[in-house]
Amino acid sequence: MMPAQCPVAILFLLLLSLPLSLSFLSSSDDQETVPEEWVLLHVVQGQIGAGNYSYLRLNHDGKIILHMRSLRGDADLYVSDKTLRPSFDTYKLQSATCGQDIVVVPGDFARPVGIGIYGHPSYQESEFEMRVFLDDTVPQDPFEDSTLENEQNLKKTHATSSDDFQEEESIFWTILIGLLKLIVEILV
Incomplete structure (x- = not known):
């Protein structure tokens, strides 16, 4: 009598786990909401x-x-x-x-x-x-003074680009001085 009940118990467990298995398979990271x-x-x-x-x-x-x-x-x-x-x-x-x-x-x-x-x-x-x-649900402030903000952003952009230029210029001079030192050492 026991062997006949095992397939029924296994079938019952499989049926119980089927919804859990299907939900696991359908919940993919690609389908983010x-x-x-x-x-x-x-x-x-x-x-x-x-x-x-x-x-x-x-x-x-x-x-x-x-x-x-x-x-x-x-x-x-x-x-x-x-x-x-x-x-x-x-x-x-x-x-x-x-x-x-x-x-x-x-x-x-x-x-x-x-x-x-x-x-x-x-x-x-x-x-x-x-x-x-x-x-897009965040409303923009209609009373915001956008011209002042745009001027500040423009100044920040200019400062950032001049900082980048100074950094590149500094690297250039470091390399040039290093090359000159190397040439002087070779000639001496």
């Missing part, structure tokens, strides 16, 4: 080595949602409106999980916003995909 009001602006895919950073610049105005998931390894997200090269030492917003990383960039952050993607050292290489959304 985002609010309909969000507008997809960009999809960025990339790879990053262990302990390294990859940097992006966000110029788009408004409330932005950065939704990144690690496809392989573990990539972390660091965001700042003060530096274009945020890291785990210098950031304003961050998400450092082992799966999905989500950062909401407020609309009042100064643009451009620096985005740093860090490859966690526990993996030789990490592969990621980041979706950049605009949240």
Whole structure:
């Protein structure tokens, strides 16, 4: 009598576990649900080595949602409106999980916003995909003085580009002086 009950018990257990199995199979990371009001602006895919950073610049105005998931390894997200090269030492917003990383960039952050993607050292290489959304549900302030803000952003952009130029100029002079020293040592 016992052997006849085993197939029935196994069949019963299989029927009980079927809905759980189907829900697991249908819940894929590819079918992420985002609010309909969000507008997809960009999809960025990339790879990053262990302990390294990859940097992006966000110029788009408004409330932005950065939704990144690690496809392989573990990539972390660091965001700042003060530096274009945020890291785990210098950031304003961050998400450092082992799966999905989500950062909401407020609309009042100064643009451009620096985005740093860090490859966690526990993996030789990490592969990621980041979706950049605009949240259109945030109303713009109709009384905001946009001309003053635009002038301030223009000054910041000029300062950033002149800083970049000075950095490039400094590297140029360092290399040139090093070459001149080498030539002098060879001639002497």
